Amino acid sequence: MQTYIEEEEDINNIDSNNLELLSYDKENISNRVKEIKNSIAILNKELSELTLDCRHSDGYNIKLIIKNDGSRVGLRKICDICDNIIGYPTSNEKNEWCNDGKDIDK
Numbered sequence: 001m002q003t004y005i006e007e008e009e010d011i012n013n014i015d016s017n018n019l020e021l022l023s024y025d026k027e028n029i030s031n032r033v034k035e036i037k038n039s040i041a042i043l044n045k046e047l048s049e050l051t052l053d054c055r056h057s058d059g060y061n062i063k064l065i066i067k068n069d070g071s072r073v074g075l076r077k078i079c080d081i082c083d084n085i086i087g088y089p090t091s092n093e094k095n096e097w098c099n100d101g102k103d104i105d106k
Contacts, residue, residue, distance in 0.1 A: 054082035062089045062097045 056079040065073040065085070075094055077087040089097065 051079075051082045051084040054079060054084065056081065056084070056086045060086060062093055 059080045060077045061080060062075055063078045065076050067073060075089050075097060076085045077089055077093075078084070079086050
């Protein structure tokens with residue numbers, strides 16, 4: 001019986017320590033989330049500037065665009081340099097893409 005009580009007391013001590021660690025972890029997690037979101041905003045701004053500066057003059061590929069939720073958007077012209085959507089394929093390009101038997105490209 002004595003061993004069980006000692007183990008239970010140890011468990012209670014661990015639980016109070018865990019609460020302090022959990023509180024510390026919440027603060028660290030919150031700070032890290034803010035840092036990541038800030039980094040993403042900075043990178044998105046840089047990406048936007050780069051795609052605006054691209055002249056899209058070195059060619060393009062036709063790709064099937066799929067949203068993150070898995071729903072298809074359709075075929076689009078994608079710049080070979082900046083990987084940005086630059087337009088819609090013509091009917092001939094669509095037919096050619098379909099006849100080439102290309103795989104879906106995300």
